[in-house]
Amino acid sequence: MPFLRLLARLPWFIWYALAAVLFGVLRLGGYRRQVALDNLAASFPHLDAPARARLLGEYQTGLVQIAVETIKGLSLTPAQLAQRMVLEGLEELQADLAAGRSVLLATGHCANWEWLLLALSAQLPVPMDALYKPLKSPLAERFFQELRGRFGARLIPAKDVLAHLKPFSESPRVLAMVADQVPASTTHRYWTRFLNQDTAFYLGLDDLARATGAPVYVVFAERLRRGHYRARVQRLARPRDESLAAREISARYVERLEQHLMSHPAQWLWGHRRWKLKKPLYGR
Numbered sequence: 001m002p003f004l005r006l007l008a009r010l011p012w013f014i015w016y017a018l019a020a021v022l023f024g025v026l027r028l029g030g031y032r033r034q035v036a037l038d039n040l041a042a043s044f045p046h047l048d049a050p051a052r053a054r055l056l057g058e059y060q061t062g063l064v065q066i067a068v069e070t071i072k073g074l075s076l077t078p079a080q081l082a083q084r085m086v087l088e089g090l091e092e093l094q095a096d097l098a099a100g101r102s103v104l105l106a107t108g109h110c111a112n113w114e115w116l117l118l119a120l121s122a123q124l125p126v127p128m129d130a131l132y133k134p135l136k137s138p139l140a141e142r143f144f145q146e147l148r149g150r151f152g153a154r155l156i157p158a159k160d161v162l163a164h165l166k167p168f169s170e171s172p173r174v175l176a177m178v179a180d181q182v183p184a185s186t187t188h189r190y191w192t193r194f195l196n197q198d199t200a201f202y203l204g205l206d207d208l209a210r211a212t213g214a215p216v217y218v219v220f221a222e223r224l225r226r227g228h229y230r231a232r233v234q235r236l237a238r239p240r241d242e243s244l245a246a247r248e249i250s251a252r253y254v255e256r257l258e259q260h261l262m263s264h265p266a267q268w269l270w271g272h273r274r275w276k277l278k279k280p281l282y283g284r
Contacts, residue, residue, distance in 0.1 A: 004143065008075035012227065015068040022064040032271035036060075039270050043195035058266035062111070062223060069227065070114045073147055078122040085112070085119035085221065089233040096215050097126050097172045104216045106205050106236070108180040108257050109269035111221035111229050114147065117176065119231075120219075121153035124174055131158040131177040131204075158204065159185075169212060179205050179253055182274060190250045191279050194258055198279040206249045213240040216249055220260045223267055 027033075036059060040052045047055070076084070096103050105120070107113060121128045130153050135141040148155055156164050158177070168175055181202060183189045189200040209216050215238050221231040236256065237249045261268050 004071060005074050008072050012072070015072055016065070016226065019064045019068045022067060023061060026060050026064060035273060036270040039272075039274060042197055042275070044265065045196060055266050056270070059268075059270050062267060063269075063271070065226060066112050066114070069112055070147065073115060073118055074150070076115075076118070078151065081115065081119045081122055084228055085115045086228075086230045087119055087123060087219075087233065088230065090123075092235055093174075093215075093217050093233050094125070097124070097174070100172050102168050102171075102173045102175065102212070102214050104205065104209055104212070104214050105174055105176040105233075106179040106216065106218050106253055107176065108178060108220055108260075109272065110257075110260060110264065111223045111231075111267045113178060113221060115229060116219065116221045116231055117148055117153060118151060120174070120176065121148075122151040126172045126174060128153045128174045128176060129156050129164060129168070130154070131156055131161055131175070133158060133181070161204070161208070165208075165212065168214075175208070175214075177205065180257060180274075182272075182277060184277065189277075190247050190254075192251065192254055194254050195261065197275055199254075199275065200277045200279070201250055201254060203247065203250060205253060206247055209237060209239050209249050210244075215239075218253060218256050220257065221267075222260075222264050 033056070036056055037052065040047075040055055044052065044055075093103055093105075107116060117128075117130055121130075130148060132144075132148075132155050134157050135144065145155060153176075161175075167173065179202060183200050183202040186202070188203050190203050190206070191198060191200050193199070194201075205216065208214070216236040217233050218236045219231050219233045221229045223229055234256070236252050237244060239249075
């Protein structure tokens with residue numbers, strides 16, 4: 001990726017000029033525009049068409065900014081990241097790590113989730129593993145491997161996570177995951193009402209928490225202004241210290257995610273085909 005690393009050193013004004021061009025292409029080409037509009041209409045039925053159109057425009061503006069910021073991430077230093085992705089609420093998580101406990105950390109496709117991973121891996125004092133789905137494009141796979149691993153994060157294919165739990169249990173680490181993916185590759189799903197619709201979520205967060213007993217935290221990024229974000233880490237559950245109902249950790253995650261999206265409705269990945277799965281008649 002030498003060429004992209006060189007491009008990443010270009011000044012910000014050039015990248016955001018490119019973002020403006022990309023926005024025009026996105027609007028003209030209609031990339032997943034109808035998918036995003038349908039998702040917004042189903043999620044916010046109380047909004048009229050002009051209000052949803054405004055949300056769509058804000059979403060598309062943010063999306064192209066994330067695209068150029070992601071490439072720019074190849075050149076950012078930890079100090080620059082700390083200024084542009086401010087992490088709050090780390091105290092309890094860091095106390096767990098200092099006490100020798102590994103932790104699970106769940107996030108979602110909110111604001112700039114790529115910078116969030118970079119900032120966390122740069123600032124946390126222990127190794128970070130991040131679950132992901134390998135990409136079909138070798139070029140894209142190489143790019144994201146290099147980007148996400150810049151500050152030591154190790155990418156683990158989600159299907160291989162069980163093989164990596166031994167080091168997780170032996171010394172303090174952070175295992176991070178984007179938990180709002182569509183669970184299309186498994187029937188082991190958690191069905192619930194989310195944004196006014198029947199929605200399936202992976203049960204991996206629940207399963208890993210119960211298998212390891214690790215404390216579970218959640219963190220979502222929010223855009224403050226162009227190129228500047230904030231993310232607050234919050235405890236979600238302590239499986240060893242509380243009695244949890246079946247799938248309760250997943251339920252808490254979904255609740256926190258929905259609360260975040262209601263406060264920042266334009267900052268999610270609305271072009272994602274999130275509701276392509278249909279709940280079976282007797283599905284759970």
